[in-house]
Amino acid sequence: MEIFRDPEIARRTLWEAKQSGRSIGLIPTMGALHEGHLSLVLSAQKQGDSTLVTLFVNPSQFGPNEDFSKYPRTEEADLQRLESIGTDWVLIPTSQQVYPEGYSTWIEPPQVATRWEGEIRPGHFRGVATVVLKLFLMAPADRAYFGQKDYQQVRVIEQMVRDLGYPIDVRVCDTIRELDGLAMSSRNRYLDPDQRQRALAIWRSILLVRSLASQGVIDTAVIQQQARASLLENGLDSIDYAVLADAVTLEPLRRIDRPAVYLVAGRLGNTRLIDNCLL
Amino acid sequence: MEIFRDPEIARRTLWEAKQSGRSIGLIPTMGALHEGHLSLVLSAQKQGDSTLVTLFVNPSQFGPNEDFSKYPRTEEADLQRLESIGTDWVLIPTSQQVYPEGYSTWIEPPQVATRWEGEIRPGHFRGVATVVLKLFLMAPADRAYFGQKDYQQVRVIEQMVRDLGYPIDVRVCDTIRELDGLAMSSRNRYLDPDQRQRALAIWRSILLVRSLASQGVIDTAVIQQQARASLLENGLDSIDYAVLADAVTLEPLRRIDRPAVYLVAGRLGNTRLIDNCLL
Numbered sequence: 427m428e429i430f431r432d433p434e435i436a437r438r439t440l441w442e443a444k445q446s447g448r449s450i451g452l453i454p455t456m457g458a459l460h461e462g463h464l465s466l467v468l469s470a471q472k473q474g475d476s477t478l479v480t481l482f483v484n485p486s487q488f489g490p491n492e493d494f495s496k497y498p499r500t501e502e503a504d505l506q507r508l509e510s511i512g513t514d515w516v517l518i519p520t521s522q523q524v525y526p527e528g529y530s531t532w533i534e535p536p537q538v539a540t541r542w543e544g545e546i547r548p549g550h551f552r553g554v555a556t557v558v559l560k561l562f563l564m565a566p567a568d569r570a571y572f573g574q575k576d577y578q579q580v581r582v583i584e585q586m587v588r589d590l591g592y593p594i595d596v597r598v599c600d601t602i603r604e605l606d607g608l609a610m611s612s613r614n615r616y617l618d619p620d621q622r623q624r625a626l627a628i629w630r631s632i633l634l635v636r637s638l639a640s641q642g643v644i645d646t647a648v649i650q651q652q653a654r655a656s657l658l659e660n661g662l663d664s665i666d667y668a669v670l671a672d673a674v675t676l677e678p679l680r681r682i683d684r685p686a687v688y689l690v691a692g693r694l695g696n697t698r699l700i701d702n703c704l705l
Numbered sequence: 706m707e708i709f710r711d712p713e714i715a716r717r718t719l720w721e722a723k724q725s726g727r728s729i730g731l732i733p734t735m736g737a738l739h740e741g742h743l744s745l746v747l748s749a750q751k752q753g754d755s756t757l758v759t760l761f762v763n764p765s766q767f768g769p770n771e772d773f774s775k776y777p778r779t780e781e782a783d784l785q786r787l788e789s790i791g792t793d794w795v796l797i798p799t800s801q802q803v804y805p806e807g808y809s810t811w812i813e814p815p816q817v818a819t820r821w822e823g824e825i826r827p828g829h830f831r832g833v834a835t836v837v838l839k840l841f842l843m844a845p846a847d848r849a850y851f852g853q854k855d856y857q858q859v860r861v862i863e864q865m866v867r868d869l870g871y872p873i874d875v876r877v878c879d880t881i882r883e884l885d886g887l888a889m890s891s892r893n894r895y896l897d898p899d900q901r902q903r904a905l906a907i908w909r910s911i912l913l914v915r916s917l918a919s920q921g922v923i924d925t926a927v928i929q930q931q932a933r934a935s936l937l938e939n940g941l942d943s944i945d946y947a948v949l950a951d952a953v954t955l956e957p958l959r960r961i962d963r964p965a966v967y968l969v970a971g972r973l974g975n976t977r978l979i980d981n982c983l984l
Contacts, residue, residue: 590810
């Protein structure tokens with residue numbers, strides 16, 4: 427496994443690999459790797475791609491009162507895990523390399539970034555879209571792999587790639603869950619044992635929404651009301667949103683009359699968790 | 706000369722050319738070609754590049770009260786001129802191809818876009834930066850050629866390329882002028898004979914500013930006052946700005962104590978002209 431700390435060398439290496447006929451899969455991460463991240467690497471390998479994982483805690487996607495400074499940084503463990511599954515390359519750029527002095531060009535993300543996370547975390551998707559484009563440019567890949575767990579992020583990136591005509595294939599991989607259903611997230615490690623238990627409220631609400639939808643309930647107000655009640659009863663401290671939205675545009679839905687997604691975000695103490703499921 | 710109307714075919718052709726070892730020069734234009742544009746193609750050829758010229762009147766860089774609909778469209782003449790100087794490829798995308806339905810991703814241009822044209826034409830550089838990035842992605846070139854005549858545009862593109870780490874070399878070519886000094890511009894054809902004569906006020910102001918600077922005048926307020934007086938005396942109907950700015954940041958300068966640029970924009974009837982010179 428080759429570790430790059432200079433994006434320019436990463437780019438050159440990938441160009442050469444590309445020109446020798448290798449297909450390349452890019453897996454952008456903020457480190458603090460868990461099974462979900464590793465499953466992205468494995469998906470890329472299954473696809474036949476040589477894999478480049480980036481580890482970069484992107485400051486521009488955190489708000490001023492968010493957890494940038496305390497976001498877990500576990501580089502040594504991350505590298506061991508990546509090596510153990512046969513990752514080809516890892517790129518670990520510095521903030522200075524990604525945002526050199528005087529940096530001031532940003533991607534204004536597409537419409538689909540406006541609601542939900544976009545409302546609660548102003549500027550978040552602007553930071554995400556910008557860093558993803560920059561990573562695409564640093565690591566010219568054929569495919570980029572993202573987890574469905576960050577559903578709106580995936581839609582933002584898919585739409586950005588479509589709008590810009592960026593020549594990369596965005597692949598979305600299933601959310602990986604703990605045995606009890608909690609979606610894997612680097613932020614789960616913030617939870618104390620009691621919060622960890624109560625975090626299951628999110629998964630329970632997903633099961634509830636799925637069940638209601640499969641019973642033929644199509645009035646989203648009814649489903650959302652029950653989901654919210656369930657989230658709070660099962661121990662979530664507060665709900666940021668728990669909604670049914672058009673799976674493509676993420677606009678709120680009144681009735682489930684097209685592909686829909688249940689999007690949920692809530693808090694346990696200072697920890698914010700998100701999850702979703704397609705219906 | 707090969708003419709592409711499908712960006713996807715252009716991209717594939719350029720990739721193949723690149724892989725067979727040809728270097729590629731991109732010359733983005735809005736058509737209505739004049740000697741200035743042609744000189745960009747010739748510069749690229751001198752550099753050893755195969756040349757791709759794009760012809761696209763980009764709607765997103767025009768304000769609602771600007772001249773998008775009446776901007777000159779002279780495709781047949783443009784193609785003849787390009788053919789006559791040995792251009793390799795021309796790409797003529799449609800608005801629908803560049804901005805498909807639901808398009809909503811934009812480049813928020815760098816700081817250097819804020820003043821001057823940025824103030825007078827809100828959204829202009831956002832449209833320029835977006836279309837230039839899109840053209841870069843459609844036509845993967847080694848170098849891109851722009852005219853110094855649009856000085857702030859050049860600085861915006863240079864800074865965007867630097868910020869994004871976009872792998873392209875931006876080349877800036879000298880402004881080409883009519884025999885009497887008027888900078889070539891597609892908008893010159895809007896001028897009636899009287900306005901055409903009065904348009905020389907801009908060139909005269911450049912000569913004046915150069916002369917004052919070379920005499921050692923470094924107080925920009927003095928120079929600007931004389932430049933403005935000269936512009937109006939020589940027949941400009943109104944001045945949008947006539948300033949001395951830092952040649953890199955485009956921030957206003959009090960004293961010429963570093964590389965500076967004289968930036969001038971003004972109007973003759975409904976026609977708006979811009980020009981500049983480095984000091």
